[in-house]
Amino acid sequence: MSRQRSILLAVAGLFAVGLVVVGVFLAVRTGPGSGDAGGPAAAAQEMEHIHGIGVDPGDGTVYAGTHYGLFRIADGAATRVSEVQDYMGFTVAGPGHFLASGHPGEGQDGPSSVGLIESTDGGETWETLSLSGEADFHALEFRHDRVYGLNSMTGQLLTSSDKQSWEELSQAEVADFAVSPEGPDELVATTEQGLTRSADGGATFEIVESAPVMVFVSWADDGALAGVTPDGVVYTALEPDGEWTEGASLGGQPEALTIASGTQIYAAANGAVLASGDGGATFSPLLGQ
Template sequence: MAGALILATGLVVAALAILRNDEDPAGGEAAPEMEHIHGIGVDPGDGAVYAGTHYGLFRIADGTATRVAEVQDYMGFTVAGPGHFLAGGHPGQGQGGPSSVGLIESTDAGETWETLSLGGEADFHALEYRHDRVYGLDSMTGQLLTSTDKQSWEEVSQAAIADFAVSPEDPDVLVATTQQGLTRSTDGGATFELVESAPVMVFVGWADDGALAGVTPDGVVYTAEEPDDEWTERARLDGQPEALAIDSATEVYAAANGTVLASNDGGATFSPLLDQ
């Protein structure tokens, strides 16, 4: 168990930017900007981009970022529907409670959150909601877990993965990043096989239209139409990658060095979402 966890988390740590020594905003002073971005999602209701970070959840629109949720560390973050978010992570300074929040849910676009399950028992560093099912990677145990009711959970495997994405067509087909390379599962994540055609990546995403995107530990973005296809090299991010999301074959989002970037040409070029 410990070996699997070390392998899975080692790849993530290698790809994340180092936090600067800014004062925690929960202590009374706001962080000057988003830092240590863990997850990116697009609200299908209004198209706004959200970033789950070490200093809270931010809504990015019209070139500005606004913190919309209480300050806590959103380690895992995913959009489940319009204004409907799921997350995992840790409470902010002085908030009390267990060190890991388990699975939390917001139905008002991140303004308020409710703990659903596994508080103090799971620390989700990757989450996805698809096919009326939650998939979560628990960094405390290295387990890949699934739930159909957000309350009871089934352990699927303890594969040494860093990030994963679920097929929009089949709930049993997943891709996952590992130190050896991209892997693919056809049995819901119970077992994975190496995808020989793909480069080693740290983050991966699978859009509703079937397009895939991934980013290597040194920031090179790749795309593909199917996991087993040849992956096409696209843009290189300016800095180590922190998160990645793909909304469609043309819309790709990434984070590097505390900056959220957007591409509207399938990852060929990226521009900052925030006004400089």
């Protein structure tokens, strides 16, 4: 079997399971003020199923949205800052300001999907904003004072300027997407066929011939792009339809990816949270594993 066909089959498999990554276990340390409202405090816990990584622009702290809560990663350890619930989508909207989606934790009231939720205190407390019971966003972006979300329940790519009322952009079959820092109408999205690009706000997409088949894609404020293939190889570019440069392998199936700048990239794969300070050429574990 050719490598290209293997990649296509891997992407198809990820679509079939709704991009829910399973089997990722990371040992982490819990400290005081961990926000462990969903269960008793413990000396050690598990951060399982990483669905999103974000960087707080206020202090550069890295956060990971997981199956069992939101974790702050610092000083070689991870601390849960939220109550225990499933963060399927997670993005940073500003200093201490986060948006997320997913499912309530065990014993919590409400619908099986939380819709769009918001925290303005670094993830410790959350407020439901809209689409409770109607949306489970597996990918979220906040840019140009707008929220963009991929609703796994309906397949819709949606956007909102007030976090309350939503407009459908398209129902294109995408796995992940990113919004250009230059304007709200330019997006890129990963699909089974390859990376696609939209110039009309996500209404239509065209294949980017120069890019490899990727699962996750991210677009930094400085214009740099990063993507990762189903087998964990990171690629970077300065333009969506420009040259994509092959970087390091993450060493396993990727779970999440975000690019903070042309030099700083964060990823999760194969049971490790990784960071690159050289634009994806090399990655090192962010946690003391």
